[in-house]
Structure formats: C-alpha cells, structure tokens
Amino acid sequence: MIGKIARAMTVVVNRYLPDPLIFAMLLTILMFGIGVAFTPHTPLDMVQMWGDGFWNLLAFGMQMALIIVTGHALASSSPVKRLLKDIASLAKTPTQGVMLVTFFGLVACVINWGFGLIVGAMFAREVARRVPGSDYPLLIACAYIGFMTWGGGFSGSMPLLAATPGNPVEHIAGIIPVSHTLLAGYNIFIILALIVVLPFVTRMMVPKAGRVITIDPALLQEEPDFQKKLAADASIAERMEESRIMTLIISAIGLCYLGMYFWKNGFNLTINTVNLMFLIGGLLLHKTPMAYMRAITAAARSTAGILVQFPFYAGIQLMMEHSGLGGMITQFFIDVANKDTFPIMTFFSSALINFAVPSGGGHWVIQGPFVIPAAKALGADLGKATMAIAYGEQWMNMAQPFWALPALAIAGLGVRDIMGYCVTALLFSCPIFIIGLLLF
Incomplete structure (x- = not known):
C-alpha cells in the first residue's frame, strides 16, 4: 500500500509541483493577496513589507x-570518501540501501541539522554508487526524510531559543528548560519512533525492478583528486x-577557537561552528x-538555488x-483548542505556517508570542507547546521544498524527483507526532 501511495504522490508531484523558484514566487503572490484581503494593510503596505x-x-x-560547499569539500576528501564507502558497504541490496540511508539521515539530523542534511545526501550518493539497481531519487528522498528529526534534536532551534535568556516569550513564561522539551519523555518517544519506523516506511517505497528510475551516470562519478604535484622548479x-605548513597553522588557530568555544558554551553546535568544523576538517x-x-x-x-x-x-x-497573518492563523487554531488538544492544534497551525515561513527561528518569532500565553492560560504544558511548533515545522518540511535545496544541489536532481516520496513519509509519520503529543 505504501508503495502505491508513493507512486501516486510522485505522479501528482510531477504534474503539479513547479520548480522551487516558481513555488517561492507563487507563495509570494499568495501571501500578498491574502494580506490585502484579510488584514487592514494596503497593497503598498504589503509591497513595503516584502521589500523590507x-x-x-x-x-x-x-x-x-x-555549509553546502564546506560539507561537499569535506566529503570529497579521500579519508571521508573511504569512510562513507565503508558504511555504505553495509547495504547489499537496494532495499537495504534505502533503509540504511533513512536511518543514517535521521540519526545525523538528531546530532545536528546542518550536518545531517549535507552528509545524508552525500551518503545517499555513495550508496547509489555501490548498490546496483538502486533508485537514486528515492535514496536522495530518504536522506531528506531524515530531516524530520531535526527540531527535536540537539540543534533544534525552538527548544534552544525557549531556553535562552532574552527570547521573545521570556517575559510571558520565563525560561523553558530543555528538560521540559528536548529531554522530555514525549520528545524521546517521537524521535525514537521516527528513527525506528521511517526506515520501514521508506522500505515499502522501493519500486520493483522494472520501475527503478535510472540516473545519468555522470551524477554518480566520484570527485577527482584535487592534489597537485609541483614541478622541481616551482615558484x-x-x-x-x-604548502601543508600553511594549512596546519590555520587549522591550529581554528581548533584552538573551537576548543575555547566549547569550553565556555558546552557542546552547543550552531550552524557557524559546524561550518568552521567542516572548513578545518576539509x-x-x-x-x-x-x-x-x-x-x-x-x-x-x-549553491545557485x-x-x-x-x-x-x-x-x-x-x-x-x-x-499579522501568522498570528491570525495561530489564533484560529488556539481558539478551537482546549488543554488536551492544544498541542495538536499548535502542531497543525505550525505546519500550515511552514509553507510561508520554513524556518524554525521564524516560527518562534511569529507563533511563540501567541502560543505560549495561550498555553499558560489554558494550563497546557509549556514545553510541549514549544515542541508542537517545532514538530509542525519539521513535519511539513516534507511538503515544502525549501530545505530540500541543499540535498538536491548535491544530488543533481530536481524537486519533483523526490517530493512524492517525501509527502508519503509525511502522511505515515503524522500518527507518531499525534500519539507523542497526546499520550505522553
């Protein structure tokens, strides 16, 4: 059944989903029209907001x-290529390859979303090289499906922001510690359930041999050796x-900085620290x-996209x-919620807003000031309300191509090649979030 749904979703996506640039332009026009129709702002006001x-x-x-270029450069080095080959060799069949890439991506994104998004796509390419008969678009989709764990992982922006002094809702609810969000039982259940269940969901999407999508072999060619042998009379x-000496000096400075950073801040990975680690490693x-x-x-x-x-x-x-559109959408869902259903309503409102604001930090700015006071008034769990925003964002990413761009850039594919599989994963992962938010 899952395979049939995946094929149906792929047909729909291929017919109706435009290139991500056109998708972004259509969203621009849609938000402009809705803003004029449903808020007191004039067309010129909306133009001003867009331009600002x-x-x-x-x-x-x-x-x-x-993160794309430093991650790609790191993975193109000989030691990392050997490591990815060794891990990819665990898969002997296309089905095993799909499950392995999904598992790898999910775990990597728990560690850090930037790391998982880039390395997952590179790992998918390596599996495609090593496992004959693999469906390349499905493997890249599996790497992106791994992104579904990021919001509840160690780099989840919303729980980390909620625990940071000076965040937009501190004056309303105070600091919401990670013990109430990332380390809470419901989050551990949701993340573990995604890691266990989704590899089996993607396994069901593997097409039969006659339906495997062949790919241009040029996309799977290994990167060349970038070393240069100097002539005896080189200038x-x-x-x-x-010079290796220059590399060692600069790398020593970077490693010293990272050591001081982690000593002061703990193992707090940010996109900047990941980029610096990728750069030094490369x-x-x-x-x-x-x-x-x-x-x-x-x-x-x-990086063009x-x-x-x-x-x-x-x-x-x-x-x-x-x-005020974000607040209006959030308030609509809040108004029909009670203490028990509040996290679910927040989850779906976040998912809807994600089409226009596919950013964890952006969600917190737009939804936090509405969701947290309402949760406090209803007596709902503030940590769970925070994570419901994060879950809605990470879940709906499977239907919003914004975050797929880095993986697609590395893979050399288009959005229509993978989104049918991603939408299928979205459908079958929904119960995990609902159960986690309702029963824990």
Whole structure:
C-alpha cells in the first residue's frame, strides 16, 4: 500500500509541483493577496513589507551556501570518501540501501541539522554508487526524510531559543528548560519512533525492478583528486599555495577557537561552528590550501538555488509576520483548542505556517508570542507547546521544498524527483507526532 501511495504522490508531484523558484514566487503572490484581503494593510503596505524583508536572510543564506560547499569539500576528501564507502558497504541490496540511508539521515539530523542534511545526501550518493539497481531519487528522498528529526534534536532551534535568556516569550513564561522539551519523555518517544519506523516506511517505497528510475551516470562519478604535484622548479608562490605548513597553522588557530568555544558554551553546535568544523576538517584532509580551494570551487556550483530563492522566503516571512497573518492563523487554531488538544492544534497551525515561513527561528518569532500565553492560560504544558511548533515545522518540511535545496544541489536532481516520496513519509509519520503529543 505504501508503495502505491508513493507512486501516486510522485505522479501528482510531477504534474503539479513547479520548480522551487516558481513555488517561492507563487507563495509570494499568495501571501500578498491574502494580506490585502484579510488584514487592514494596503497593497503598498504589503509591497513595503516584502521589500523590507527581501534581504533579511542574507547572513543565513551565506551560512547555508557555506555549509553546502564546506560539507561537499569535506566529503570529497579521500579519508571521508573511504569512510562513507565503508558504511555504505553495509547495504547489499537496494532495499537495504534505502533503509540504511533513512536511518543514517535521521540519526545525523538528531546530532545536528546542518550536518545531517549535507552528509545524508552525500551518503545517499555513495550508496547509489555501490548498490546496483538502486533508485537514486528515492535514496536522495530518504536522506531528506531524515530531516524530520531535526527540531527535536540537539540543534533544534525552538527548544534552544525557549531556553535562552532574552527570547521573545521570556517575559510571558520565563525560561523553558530543555528538560521540559528536548529531554522530555514525549520528545524521546517521537524521535525514537521516527528513527525506528521511517526506515520501514521508506522500505515499502522501493519500486520493483522494472520501475527503478535510472540516473545519468555522470551524477554518480566520484570527485577527482584535487592534489597537485609541483614541478622541481616551482615558484615560491606555487610552493606557498601547496604548502601543508600553511594549512596546519590555520587549522591550529581554528581548533584552538573551537576548543575555547566549547569550553565556555558546552557542546552547543550552531550552524557557524559546524561550518568552521567542516572548513578545518576539509583543509586538513585535503592537506594544502589550493587543493581545498579546488574542492570548494567544484562544490560552489551547487549553491545557485539557495542564492536566488532565500531572498523570496525572507520577503514572504516579513509579510507573514508584520501583516499579522501568522498570528491570525495561530489564533484560529488556539481558539478551537482546549488543554488536551492544544498541542495538536499548535502542531497543525505550525505546519500550515511552514509553507510561508520554513524556518524554525521564524516560527518562534511569529507563533511563540501567541502560543505560549495561550498555553499558560489554558494550563497546557509549556514545553510541549514549544515542541508542537517545532514538530509542525519539521513535519511539513516534507511538503515544502525549501530545505530540500541543499540535498538536491548535491544530488543533481530536481524537486519533483523526490517530493512524492517525501509527502508519503509525511502522511505515515503524522500518527507518531499525534500519539507523542497526546499520550505522553
């Protein structure tokens, strides 16, 4: 049954889901129209909001571009390629490959969302290389399906923000410690259930031999060796470029900084620390500065989608926030909730808002000031209310192509190649979130 649903979803997606850039443009037009129709703001007001927000994600877009190129460069080094090959060799059949990639992605995203998103896609490519008869789009979809655990993992932005002094709802509910969110029984149940169940769900999506989608072998070619052998009469400049000493000095400075950071902050991985770790690791494993630069150059072509599309989502997010649309949607669900159903209503409101604001931090800014006071008034669990926002966001990512862009860039695929499988995973994972929020 799951296989039939996956095939049906793939047909629907191929027919109706446009390229992610067109999707972002359509969302822009939709948010503009709804804002004019249902809020007191004029068309010129909405234009102003969109323009004011358009460049708000420049720093974040740069972070995401860096995590793609530094992660890709790290994975293209000989030691990491050997490690991925060794793990990928555990899969002997296409079915085992699908389950292994799903499990790998889910666990990696619990550790850190940026790490899991990038390394999961790279691991999927390695499995595709090593396991004949693999359905390549399904493997990449499995890597992205792993992203469904990030909000309840160690890098989940909403529970970490709720536990941080100065966050937008501290004055309402105080600090919400991670013992009430990430370490709570319901979160442990949901994360473990996803890790156990989803590999079997994706296993059911494996097509029969005659329906396997073949892929251009060029997409699976291994990255070349980026080392350069210097001539005996090489210039001083060339010797500096290929100097291991330069790499060791810079890496030592970076490692020293990371050591001080973790000493002061604990093992708190952020996107910036992950990027720095990827960069230092890539430098060391590629050995010389220019070998690393050649690897970065080869990876940089994968960032086009992020560079163009992130500004559109920044504009959409500000329209949603400043027009009050996000608050209106959240309030509608809150009004029909009671103490027991409140987490579920919050979950679905977050999922709906995720189409326009596919960002954990953005959700907290838009929904936190509405959800937390309502939870407090109803006597609902504040930690569970916080995590319900996170779960709705991470769950609906399976139907929102925004976060698929890095994985697709690495894979060389389009959004229509994987989203049918992702939507199927969305449907069959929904009961896990509902059970966790209702019964624990």
